[in-house]
Amino acid sequence: MLVRNMRDGTPQTTGRAKVSHAVVVIFLEFFAWGLLTTPMLTVLHETFPQHTFLMNGLIQGVKGLLSFLSAPLIGALSDVWGRKSFLLVTVFFTCAPIPLMRISPWWHFAMISVSGVFAVTFSVIFAYVADITEEHERSTAYGLVSATFAASLVTSPAIGAYLSANYGDSLVVLVATIIAVVDIAFVLLVVPESLPDKMRLMSWGSPISWEQADPFASLRRVGKDPTVLLICVTVFLSYLPEAGQYSSFFLYLRQVIEFSPATIAAFIAMVGILSIIAQTLLLTYFMRTIGNKNTVLLGLGFQLFQLAWYGFGSEPWMMWAAGTVAAMSSITFPAVSALVSRIAASDQQGCVQGMITGIRGLCNGLGPALYGFIFFLFNVELNELDPMTGRNKSTSQEPSEKQTIPGPPFLFGACLVLLALLVAIFIPDHHSMFKPLPASEEDIEPLLQDSSM
Numbered sequence: 001m002l003v004r005n006m007r008d009g010t011p012q013t014t015g016r017a018k019v020s021h022a023v024v025v026i027f028l029e030f031f032a033w034g035l036l037t038t039p040m041l042t043v044l045h046e047t048f049p050q051h052t053f054l055m056n057g058l059i060q061g062v063k064g065l066l067s068f069l070s071a072p073l074i075g076a077l078s079d080v081w082g083r084k085s086f087l088l089v090t091v092f093f094t095c096a097p098i099p100l101m102r103i104s105p106w107w108h109f110a111m112i113s114v115s116g117v118f119a120v121t122f123s124v125i126f127a128y129v130a131d132i133t134e135e136h137e138r139s140t141a142y143g144l145v146s147a148t149f150a151a152s153l154v155t156s157p158a159i160g161a162y163l164s165a166n167y168g169d170s171l172v173v174l175v176a177t178i179i180a181v182v183d184i185a186f187v188l189l190v191v192p193e194s195l196p197d198k199m200r201l202m203s204w205g206s207p208i209s210w211e212q213a214d215p216f217a218s219l220r221r222v223g224k225d226p227t228v229l230l231i232c233v234t235v236f237l238s239y240l241p242e243a244g245q246y247s248s249f250f251l252y253l254r255q256v257i258e259f260s261p262a263t264i265a266a267f268i269a270m271v272g273i274l275s276i277i278a279q280t281l282l283l284t285y286f287m288r289t290i291g292n293k294n295t296v297l298l299g300l301g302f303q304l305f306q307l308a309w310y311g312f313g314s315e316p317w318m319m320w321a322a323g324t325v326a327a328m329s330s331i332t333f334p335a336v337s338a339l340v341s342r343i344a345a346s347d348q349q350g351c352v353q354g355m356i357t358g359i360r361g362l363c364n365g366l367g368p369a370l371y372g373f374i375f376f377l378f379n380v381e382l383n384e385l386d387p388m389t390g391r392n393k394s395t396s397q398e399p400s401e402k403q404t405i406p407g408p409p410f411l412f413g414a415c416l417v418l419l420a421l422l423v424a425i426f427i428p429d430h431h432s433m434f435k436p437l438p439a440s441e442e443d444i445e446p447l448l449q450d451s452s453m
Helices: 019-035 037-047 052-081 084-095 105-117 121-131 135-167 169-189 197-203 215-222 226-255 261-289 292-312 316-329 332-342 346-377 408-424
Strands: none
Touching: 019 084, 019 121, 019 135, 019 169, 037 052, 037 105, 037 135, 037 169, 037 226, 037 261, 052 084, 052 105, 052 121, 052 226, 052 346, 084 105, 084 121, 084 169, 121 135, 121 332, 135 169, 135 261, 135 332, 226 261, 226 292, 226 332, 226 346, 226 408, 261 292, 261 316, 261 332, 292 316, 292 332, 292 408, 332 346, 346 408
16 A cells, blocks of 8 residues: 555545545656657747747756756745745646747747756656655555556657647647646646645644755755765766656657657557556566566666667657567666655655755756757757658758768767766665755765675
8 A cells, every 4th residue: 555644544635645646646747748749840940930949948957957957846845835835826827828828939938947846757657656655655656656657658748749730820829729728627626735734734844944045055065965865876877878868858759760740649659658557567576586676777878778779770660679678778767866855764755855956957957958058069960850740851861871970979878877887886786765954064074874895
């Protein structure tokens, strides 16, 4: 049973918090954005006809850097004030750019960048799940949440592509906006608070220090303990290429591999279905048989193979084959989140998950910008697209030309994941709990007690 009663037997009119609440919130949020996959590619190209990859990287880069700066503060505040209010704020601002796509594309992309201040739903969700699960249940619960993210992308791009082709982009944006409003209403009216009342009342007297909110202080703290440092370096090196890939891969499939919108939707659905299987059945199996650390190593190995295949692959069948490997690599982040949550105290889950999300936010800033710059260096640009098929009418390179490395950014990402794999090997198999966060710079000590290599 994934849920335990966090209210000490006191009846609550809103019901008790459940993992299913977190699952619904994540599903609706990313289903709404998944519907916009095809319209987003069109609007992005129409708004920035020159250097599309580069501008896409810069937009996502600003959003990620703002997430990096805000994630520790939001995580620490949620430890004191509760998860529900911050779920409401993060979901609202993450979905706020959706209706602006048809109103004003420029405001849409500007809002995407600014929304990074609050676009840290995953950190609050993982802290929410940690509040209501036992330690031995947590990896399964995290796998379920991550699988829900994949499930939201299984059908939504295909539905969005179909509606766009038959009824226009305006209807797609309208449907996505309605789903976003439903998600906000669900958090406001249905989702109960996950933190125990006693814990929140005890925390109200404790002010949030600048050390807890400062993202750079978080980076300084991780260097004080070798175990936390190894975990964070692994997250950084592995998620940097993943963030860059996620921001540009669908553009890459249309530009270089010449996938049609329908083919892209089918590709996303296949990877999503396989990711659900990997993050539910296989993740649980691996965690029980080979352990937490080895599951992380296995996921990194799949990611390395996948990125190398994307980098050297030039035929459509290679993308489909690499996509199956990408689904297997999706077990890495829930395994890392479970590892981190195991070593955190119950009143530090939001701050700890915020620290990891902050590093991921930094990657969300650097990764897209890095990939966009590498595409720009190799003259890979999105030129005029056929509105019916999504294929290029003209490209920066002749179709007859075949590059030795069609996707240079993916190969660079594979090198980073190789470094992450080497770093993760040295993560200890056993960990102790995080110490409470220090109140001043002078009091900063290692985050873990008695970590042994």
